[in-house]
Amino acid sequence: MTDYNTTANSKLDHLKHKIGQMLFVGFHSAVVNEDSDIVKYIQKYNLGGVIYFDYYAYLKSYDRNIKNPDQLKHLTKKLQEFAPTPLFIGADVEGGNVNRLKAKYGFNLQVPTYLEMGSRDDLQQTYLEALKISIILKSIGINTNFAPVMDLDIDSPIITKFERAFSDDPEKVYKHCAEVIRAHSENDVISVSKHFPGHGSTKGDTHEGFVDATDTWQEKELVPFQTGIDEKTLDCVIVAHLFNKHLDPENPATLSHKIITELLREKMGFKGVVVSDDIDMYALKHNYSLEEIVVKFINAGGDIILMGNNHDNDLSQIENVINIIVEKIEEGVIPAQRINESYQRIMQMKEKYIFSPEINA
Structure with a gap:
């Protein structure tokens, strides 16, 4: 006789097993063991x-996951040992002004800003700078970098101010981003290209609140992404919490099926x-x-929910x-x-970069 409760529980466990792969989370510890919450x-x-951070936004303190290279390598190793399925282990290491692996922690990673590299417009040099990053990431076990920035350098407090975009020319932006992706791929590091459909013209910061790009967004901001898709360069894309009524009159991009x-x-x-941009950002929160965020993002076609836990320490x-x-x-x-x-999609990307399992539906 079939035990239907057991069968139902088995199906539920299998479903949760799949759902778990859709979560990419931040946590507050530089050391872990079998009793750690994470x-x-x-x-x-x-x-x-x-995802690793060095800064805890809520307490405004540099006391999070990153202390020094040996500590971070050990943390990464322990997390992978405890994981039932090999983990994406990620960080924001663009170089320039956005770099979690700072010199004060002992990382030798002085890389120019994207704008500096774009102004120089030397693709080989951009590749070499990105290669430097990817080699260090691989050496400590970080297999996912939330880079490159494919936004255009138009006028944004979160992009332009910190020189995070290569250029206002979409073709130049793509060419340099392609070199970043190539350098990472050669070291089996996933590049997470951002921020679709384009953050470079926005006048606000989605970390701080609602941002309406309706009057500033330009269609050319799609060009780097479209070129990357056409050339089969992009494996993974972050979608931003931007609202643009011309693209969707009701929902921000992260929650938009359109x-x-x-x-x-x-x-x-x-x-x-x-991947969603961090759902802890105030534009959504x-x-x-x-419930609205989770349901809308998944039904919109999103795959991975990014939860940075930067505003609290509640897993x-x-x-x-x-x-x-469920x-x-x-x-x-x-x-x-x-x-x-x-x-x-998630398991195919892990198979390409991290492991080679059979993919079961």
Whole structure:
């Protein structure tokens, strides 16, 4: 006789196993063991990845994950040992003004800003600077870099101010970004290109609140992404929390089926992994409930939910997100097929860069 409760529990566990791969989370510790909260969540929910920070925004303190190269290498090694499925382990290491691996922690990683490299316009030099980054990342076990920035240098307080874009010329931006991606790929480091559909013209910062790009966004901001898709350079893209009524009159890009599925996937042809920008940013957090964010992002066609935990130190949100997804699948609000699609894309990217398992539906 079939034990239907056991069968149901088995199916639920398998579903949660897949959902866990869709979460990329931040945590507050520089050392872990089997009793660490993050380890327990990784093991219980088969989490897909973790992101390292050196700065804790809520307390305005440099006391997070990164102390020195040996410590970070050991932390990475221990996390992978505890993980049921090899983890994405990521950080923002663009170079220039956005670099978690700072000299004060003992990292020898002095890299020019993207704008400096774009002004120099020496593609070989850009490649070599990116190669320097990817070699260090690989040496400490970081397999995912939230770079390059594919935004245009138009006029943005979060992009232009910190010289994070190569140029206002979309073709030049793509050529330099392609060198960054090539250098990372050669060391088996995933490049997460950002911030679709373009953050370079915005007048606000989505870390701080709602940003409307309707009157400033230009269609040429799509060009670096489109070229990367056409040339099969892009494996992974971050979608920004930008609102643009010309692209979607109701939802910001992260929560938009029109932008993620209809524009990025169907019209532009992107077949890779879509990551949300950090859902802790106030552009979402102050305007949508956690349930709305999770449901809308997944139904929009997104694959990985980035949860930086920069405003608190409460990992219970991981469980909340997983429970929301399970509940909404059971209610028919989220199609189970959406989870399967995302899981397949995630595992294909892990197979390419991290491991070689059989991919089971």
